[in-house]
Amino acid sequence: MLYQGVLTKMETEFSQPIQYYLVFDSDFLNMNQLLGKTLQMKFVGYQCLNCGLNKEIYRQGFCKSCFFDIPQAADWIMRPELSTAHLDKEDRDLEYEKKVQLQPHIVYLANSSNVKVGVTRKSQVPTRWIDQGAHEAIEIVEVPNRYLAGITEVALKEFVADKTNWRTMLKNDIADEDLVAWRERLKTHIPEEAKDYYIESNTETNIDFPVLQYPEKPKSLNIKKEGSYTGKLVGIKGQYLIFEDQRVFNIRSNEGLIVQIEIS
Known part of the structure; x- marks a missing residue:
């Protein structure tokens, strides 16, 4: 074929x-x-x-x-802390930016090559974790816009990785981690603006790849x-x-x- x-x-x-x-x-x-x-x-x-x-x-x-022209490739895509739609401030296309940025976002921990912190729209759970090759993941906070998720990620990556080592992920040379314990340890480092959105009680999602x-x-x-x-x-x-x-x-x-x- x-x-x-x-x-x-x-x-x-x-x-x-x-x-x-x-x-x-x-x-x-x-x-x-x-x-x-x-x-x-x-x-x-x-x-x-x-x-x-x-x-x-x-x-x-x-x-x-x-x-370098379309909103789908703007800097806030990769760096959500740069989001400005919540301020009614345009970057490239305010209508598009409001549509994407002003919706529930998740800050999460995922274990793909190591434990890392990341951001995704709530509608993209668990797709984002699958795309990263994570065999386990857990939500930390659920916030109403991308900016709050971004500043939370920036704060937490001082204490946990924010990148995946693709070679380690593909070799599957990965230890299981207690992500609930990781979440609890990181709780105190969440910015004040996002503390009220902390998810107190949830469990890991486990992912099996073919x-x-x-x-x-x-x-x-x-x-x-x-x-x-x-x-x-x-x-x-x-x-x-x-x-x-x-x-x-x-x-x-x-x-x-x-x-x-x-x-x-």
Whole structure:
């Protein structure tokens, strides 16, 4: 079977294990069903996820001109503490910024390569944790806007990591942690503006990924540079495809690329 389309973040379904779907304009693939099969991938071209033009992708699936213009790529996306919609202050597009920023957000702890703090919209739980390859996670606070979540994350990352080591995550060389105990220890460091939103009583969410074989020394696949690649799919974790030869392919970081995928 031969498929072609623009890469976008894999859709997920929270089940045991997680179900993954690669969605193209006219087709979709249940990636779990491809475990143990050989995939041949070929780089075809680019299609910016905003303007749709065949322009080289700069970041986050967008061409350079779109990246520096559209609200979906503004600095507050990656640094939520820079959010200003709650002040009725525009960055790039106030209507869009209000829609995204002025809704419930979660500050959480996730264990993917280590315990880390992060921010996501409430509607993106547990999708955000799945995308990060976390095998366990827990909410700390639920706040009414992105700014409060951002300043809480900034305060807490003085005491806990805010980044994931992708190699450690993919090797699955991860210890289980008591995230309830972590949450309790961090409680005193929550900013005053967010203290009332602390979640007193909840439990960890555990996540099981569809992996037959974890790589001992994962090596990233650059499909643009190599042009094509053939390998047997043995696992999916986070937004990574894991192959038998220990190559790994990050779908998320390759959004906007047009690829052909042949399955045998």
